[in-house]
Amino acid sequence: MKKLNLTFDNGPTVETTAMVLDELLQRNLLASFCVVGKQLESAAGQDLARRALAEGHRIVNHSLTHGTALGDDPSDAHANAEVDQMHDLMQTSLGDWGARWFRPFGRGGKIGPHLFSAASVARFADLQYSVLLWNSVPRDWVDTQGWVETALKDIQQQNNTVLVLHDLPTGAMLNLPRFLDEVHKLDVQITQELPRDCVPFEHGKAIFDQAHLARLTTG
Ligand SMILES: [Zn+2]
Structure with a gap:
């Protein structure tokens, strides 16, 4: 089964995450929420992240500023700001948020x-982070309707699809119910079990081989 x-x-x-959580709860589905610092700084953002945790979803550190990619500024200070400072913000605002994912x-x-x-x-090694990549990006932020068909195609072509969507107020998530209805018609299991080729680090240790990691790393 795929x-x-x-x-x-x-x-x-505030505009979108509660609606996504409602939809997942109603269908008894679990997901991963990759949160960023600017959204987690507000009380409303923290409430939503706590709700997601309480409902069994995985919360993932997705950097403090989401500004410059880690490899585009290979300094210690940048890695420290994006990984450690976000880690501290999550710890302060969420308490125990379970397994550490970035x-x-x-x-x-x-x-x-x-x-x-x-x-x-x-930083991943010190903080014992596992790292979560992806293998499907249907660009929901620009193709707010058509992402559904793109994602359905990806799901049928791979054994375990890690789909990147955005709980942002673009309008794309208004199509989440239609997408989940279509997935339900296929022989596909929605899971939090990740494929090996989307997890380059586990508890801080490299899982991908050196050559593979070298293609993903600067500095
Ligand atoms: Zn992102």
């Missing part, structure tokens, strides 16, 4: 040497 991981990036947002900022979902820096890899 598998699908639902991941929602760049939230939580998702790098991909510049529109691209995979390449901009994803990591040597300094950030050292």
Whole structure:
């Protein structure tokens, strides 16, 4: 049976995350929410992240500023700000948020040497982070309707799709119910079980081989 991981990036947002959580709860589905610092600084953002945790979703550190990719500024200071400072913000605002996961900022979902820096890899090791990549980016932020068909195509072509969506107020998530209805008609299991090829680091240790990691890392 094919598998699908639902991941929602760049939230939580007041306009969209509650609606996404309602939809998942109603259908008894679990997902990953990859949260960013600017959204988690507000009380409303923290409430939404706590609600997601309480309902069994995975909360993922998706960087403090989501500004410059880790590999585009390989300094220690940048890695420290994006990984450690976000980690501290999550600890302060959420308490125990379960397993430590980080998702790098991909510049529109691209995979390449901009994803990591040597300094950030050292931060993952120190903080024992596992890292979550992706294998489907239907660009819901620009194709607010058509992402549904793009995602359905990806799901049928892969054994375990890690789908990147955004719980942002673009209008794209108004199509989430239609998408989940279509997925339900296929022989696909929605899971939090990740494919090996989307997890380059586990508890701070490299899982991908050196050559593979070198293609994803700068500095
Ligand atoms: Zn993002």
